Amino acid sequence: MARSTSRRRTSRAPRTQRLVRNPKIVGFALVPNIGVLRQTFAGCLKKAQRAFPDLGHVGFEVNKDAGDAGRHYAYCQQHPNDSLSITFAPKAARLTQKHLLGLMYHELGHAIDFRYPPRELTQRIGSGIPSERERRADEIARRTFNHVIQYDPKIGFVQCVRCHGVSPRPRGLR
């Protein structure tokens, strides 16, 4: 009995070490699933391109600098060569699908806003788009994706869809 106990212990010890040291397993346990982010984004971008066939490519990036300790998970950029990209914080992968869609629709609203001059945008999706940048992104997103962008007070007013959040975007939200 003593022998079998000690045998078990020695056979288990190296396996535990291997578990800890195997970067794949550590990655699986601690690093958010970026594949889900990428896949969800690809679906959202396809919808945006269906509504705006000449929108072109919008790059997908993942970088810790897109997140903070608060409510920020992503940002949209127009680069000097006019290309567009949206950068997500890895922690965005932990959001629910409803929040992820709200976040991505909102950021793609910015991308569309960056891509087209205001007058052209009005010709394409109609007048009455707010002038304030953030509410503008939400209204463009609503007309593009047919979903009202809501803000979830339960998790720091992160965007969401069909989530009993508040809409329009609360004033003063950074």
Ligand SMILES: [Zn+2]
């Ligand atoms: Zn925004």
